[in-house]
Amino acid sequence: METDGPPPRLTPMQVWRRVKDLLKITESGAKRIDGFGEWHNWTKRSIFWDLPYWKHNLLRHNLDVMHTKKSFFDNIFNIVMNVVCKTKDDDKARKDLALYCRRRDLELKAQTGRW
Amino acid sequence: MLFYDNDTGKKDASLLQCKFCHKPKYHPINVARRKKKPIPVKSMFYLPLIPRLQRLFASMQIAPHMTWHHEKRREGRLCHPSDGEAWKHFDRKHPTYAADPRNVRLGLCSDGFNPYIQASSLPYSCWPVIVTPYNLPFELCMSKPYMFLTCLIPRPSNPKACIDVFLEPLIDDLKKLWSGLLTYDISKRQNFIMRSNLMWTINDFPAYGMLSSWGTHGKLACPHCMEHHKSFTLNYGRKTCWFDSHRRFLPI
Numbered sequence: 001m002e003t004d005g006p007p008p009r010l011t012p013m014q015v016w017r018r019v020k021d022l023l024k025i026t027e028s029g030a031k032r033i034d035g036f037g038e039w040h041n042w043t044k045r046s047i048f049w050d051l052p053y054w055k056h057n058l059l060r061h062n063l064d065v066m067h068t069k070k071s072f073f074d075n076i077f078n079i080v081m082n083v084v085c086k087t088k089d090d091d092k093a094r095k096d097l098a099l100y101c102r103r104r105d106l107e108l109k110a111q112t113g114r115w
Numbered sequence: 116m117l118f119y120d121n122d123t124g125k126k127d128a129s130l131l132q133c134k135f136c137h138k139p140k141y142h143p144i145n146v147a148r149r150k151k152k153p154i155p156v157k158s159m160f161y162l163p164l165i166p167r168l169q170r171l172f173a174s175m176q177i178a179p180h181m182t183w184h185h186e187k188r189r190e191g192r193l194c195h196p197s198d199g200e201a202w203k204h205f206d207r208k209h210p211t212y213a214a215d216p217r218n219v220r221l222g223l224c225s226d227g228f229n230p231y232i233q234a235s236s237l238p239y240s241c242w243p244v245i246v247t248p249y250n251l252p253f254e255l256c257m258s259k260p261y262m263f264l265t266c267l268i269p270r271p272s273n274p275k276a277c278i279d280v281f282l283e284p285l286i287d288d289l290k291k292l293w294s295g296l297l298t299y300d301i302s303k304r305q306n307f308i309m310r311s312n313l314m315w316t317i318n319d320f321p322a323y324g325m326l327s328s329w330g331t332h333g334k335l336a337c338p339h340c341m342e343h344h345k346s347f348t349l350n351y352g353r354k355t356c357w358f359d360s361h362r363r364f365l366p367i
Contacts, residue, residue, distance in 0.1 A: 002362040007343035019328065025279040026116065029135030039342055041335040046328035047279040047286050051313060052293060056208040058201040059315045061327045061338075064224070067319035092351040099350055100358055 016055040019045050117159075117280050121287045160267040161284045164246055165291065167263050168219055168311060169298045171248065178302035183252040185216030195253050196220075196314065205314070212310060217300065219292075219311040220249040222257075225318050225326065227273060242268040242278065244285065249314060278325045289313055 022033060022045040033042055048054050078086035094108040118140055120128045131140050141153035172178045184197040196202055202220070206213035224247070227240040244266035247257050255261060268274055268281045292311035299306050316326050324331035329338040334346045334355050346357050 002345070002359040003367055004345070004363050006363045007340045009339075010341075022328075025277055026283060029116070029133075030275075030277055036330070037333050037335060041330040041333070041341075042328055043276040043324075043330050044279065044328045046326065047282050048313070048316070048326070050286055051289055053205075053209065053312055056205060057315065058204045059199075061323055062315050062317045063320060063323060064317045092349075092353075095351040096349045 012055050012057060012060070016049065018042075019049060024050075117283050119284065121284070122291075123287065157270060159269065159281050162263075162265055162267075164263060164265050164285065164288050165296060168248070168292070169296070169309065171219075171261075172217070172298050172300045172302075172309070175301055177251075178300055180252055180255060181219070181248075181250045182216040184220070184250050187252070195256070196222075196249050202314070205312070209312075212312070215307070215310070216250075217307060217309065219309065221289075221311060221313045222247050222249055223313055223316045225278075225316070225322055227322070237271070239271050240273050241270070242266075242274060242281075244268070244282065246285075246313075273321075274325070276325060276328065 019042065022042055023031065024047065025044045026047065030044075033040075033044075036042070048060065054060065075088065077083075079089050081087075082089070091108060094106065097103060098107045116127065116133050116135060118127050118130055120126050127134075132138065133140070139156065141155055171181060184195060192198065197220075212218055223244065225242060225244045227242050229239050230241055231237075231239055243264055245262050246265050247262045249256060251261060265285050266281055268278070274281065289311070292309075295308040295310045297306055298309035318326060320331050323329075323338065327338060329341070330336070331338065334348070335342070335344060336355065337344055337346070337357065337360075340360070344357075345360050345363070346355050348354065349356050
């Protein structure tokens with residue numbers, strides 16, 4: 001079970017200190033930044049940081065309800081209702097389950113070849 | 116890059132090649148053959164935002180509502196973005212800006228969509244960028260007449276991180292709006308300096324990566340956890356997984 005606390009919440013100024021040295025797309029063209037995908041995922045300095053008040057905004061980017069709620073619901077609903085071709089409850093998921101969970105009754109039984 | 120001039124010293128409209136990749140601005144065959152105007156390789160639409168914001172104050176029906184977020188006190192209830200902490204934090208940081216409730220707070224939304232879904236099977240992704248004012252009461256806020264389509268980015272493929280290039284005219288207008296523009300308010304029958312700020316952007320997860328510049332793919336996809344992530348790749352599913360990571364945000 002996960003017992004660690006949540007990751008630190010960065011203030012807008014802390015984020016600004018991280019991105020201020022990155023290059024903007026409009027100044028440099030699309031270039032890959034060193035260490036991308038290894039210790040950071042920055043692709044550029046977003047053009048919104050050009051706005052003088054952007055570093056005082058607490059919530060800079062939001063995810064909208066339609067996309068999060070509907071996709072979330074669809075995925076769970078398709079698994080629970082066992083929708084053909086949409087369910088994620090397949091053999092791969094059952095094999096992974098054996099590695100990360102203690103749910104013996106849900107694991108894939110090898111000898112019969114059936115769930 | 117975008118071939119356009121702005122008021123702050125950018126003079127790119129007359130260039131014929133991209134400054135970074137040196138690709139031509141116009142279709143090369145057409146430049147030699149055609150006597151008429153050459154055809155650009157790619158073009159976007161920008162529908163100016165400033166006149167539409169000023170027009171809100173020119174209408175007797177809308178102008179009185181533009182101060183609604185300040186006048187109607189809703190103690191202890193959350194029913195409008197102005198009740199939220201982000202809005203109050205911004206007001207504390209910019210007291211002179213918050214002093215005039217007529218200043219327009221804006222939100223920005225963007226998402227890709229395919230206008231020809233029935234006509235063609237080719238993937239085509241068109242990106243409208245919509246700006247909406249938050250000053251209005253909640254029954255008018257974010258309703259159809261008050262959603263301003265500002266940029267329309269037509270292209271066959273997703274703009275990815277290069278969406279910034281197309282947002283440049285909008286950002287220039289937003290900078291102008293932050294410094295203030297003379298506007299006539301018909302409900303009070305006086306001129307005033309209208310200022311405006313962008314509160315936040317709203318979009319889905321892939322667009323989040325494009326606008327916030329933190330890529331939302333791979334093991335570092337979570338823009339909140341950043342490098343403190345606890346993701347791993349599933350052995351059989353071959354997908355990145357954040358199993359049990361939600362527990363970190365819950366009390367033990």
